[in-house]
Amino acid sequence: DIRGYHYSDIVMAIEEYAYSKNFDIMLALPKWEIDIEKHVLDQYFRRKVDGIILGELFAGQKMIERFKKSGVPIVVIDFRVDEIDFDVVNVDNVTGGYLAMKYLYDHGHRDILFIPGPELSPAAQDREKGIRKFLDKISKKDEVKVYLGEHRGYNSEHGWVSVTQHLNKYGLNFTAIFAVNDWAALGAIDALKDYGIKVPDEVSIIGFDDAPFAQYTNPRLTTVMQPRWEMGTTAAQLLIERILDKHLRLPRNVILPTKIIERESVKKIM
Numbered sequence: 001d002i003r004g005y006h007y008s009d010i011v012m013a014i015e016e017y018a019y020s021k022n023f024d025i026m027l028a029l030p031k032w033e034i035d036i037e038k039h040v041l042d043q044y045f046r047r048k049v050d051g052i053i054l055g056e057l058f059a060g061q062k063m064i065e066r067f068k069k070s071g072v073p074i075v076v077i078d079f080r081v082d083e084i085d086f087d088v089v090n091v092d093n094v095t096g097g098y099l100a101m102k103y104l105y106d107h108g109h110r111d112i113l114f115i116p117g118p119e120l121s122p123a124a125q126d127r128e129k130g131i132r133k134f135l136d137k138i139s140k141k142d143e144v145k146v147y148l149g150e151h152r153g154y155n156s157e158h159g160w161v162s163v164t165q166h167l168n169k170y171g172l173n174f175t176a177i178f179a180v181n182d183w184a185a186l187g188a189i190d191a192l193k194d195y196g197i198k199v200p201d202e203v204s205i206i207g208f209d210d211a212p213f214a215q216y217t218n219p220r221l222t223t224v225m226q227p228r229w230e231m232g233t234t235a236a237q238l239l240i241e242r243i244l245d246k247h248l249r250l251p252r253n254v255i256l257p258t259k260i261i262e263r264e265s266v267k268k269i270m
Helices: 005-020 034-047 061-070 093-106 122-137 156-170 182-194 228-244
Strands: 052-054 074-077 087-091 111-115 145-148 176-179 204-209 222-225 253-256 259-261
Touching: 005 228, 052 228, 074 228, 087 093, 087 228, 093 122, 093 176, 093 204, 093 222, 093 259, 111 156, 111 182, 156 182, 176 182, 182 204, 228 253
Parallel strands: 052 074, 074 087, 087 253, 111 145, 111 176, 176 204, 204 222
Antiparallel strands: 222 259
């Protein structure tokens, strides 16, 4: 979905690199609908395209097996392909989730509300894995409580509803929020404001992505950065190399690093 910043940046980077190498691109927007994903892939297969770059594919990897059999090169972004040897470009979402938790922990937070992403999103799943990885590593596991928000998603509405539902059911039993992305963090901040809860004086919050608006929120949002432009450029480079060199055999798995962008939305309490 390129209406948001994430895939719009990636697509622009793909386009820029492809045009620099005299390749044209076609764009399709399945919008996280499995039936539409299947239709789009069917259309690409019939048109005999030279190569395909796929974003998060909710329909699963079986849908693209026919491309592999036909010899059409594929590069996958934001998706784990465990059994098929495609080129893959991912952000290290597990480490990103780990870093977000460690950052909150190092700032004294032990009661944390996590706003999760869509169940079918591999990136969201990996960020949750990062939380579990952090909890497995700390020595005093019992002192840290992570509450799972009951409303999943990447939009600001999901963040707002998740926080509102939790406060209505359990009250303010957390000192920090880790949101699966910056849009969800934005909705969470709005929900806290609706309850008169000050950020970061009463509740701290960290997002994920480093969205363009993160530096303009009030307070400015601390977040985990994703190198979106580098993702797009790398994906286009891998695909064009494979189109031009039919002798490339081994799949390439590129995992790009994340890092904390420290701003004003997390307060040290210990």
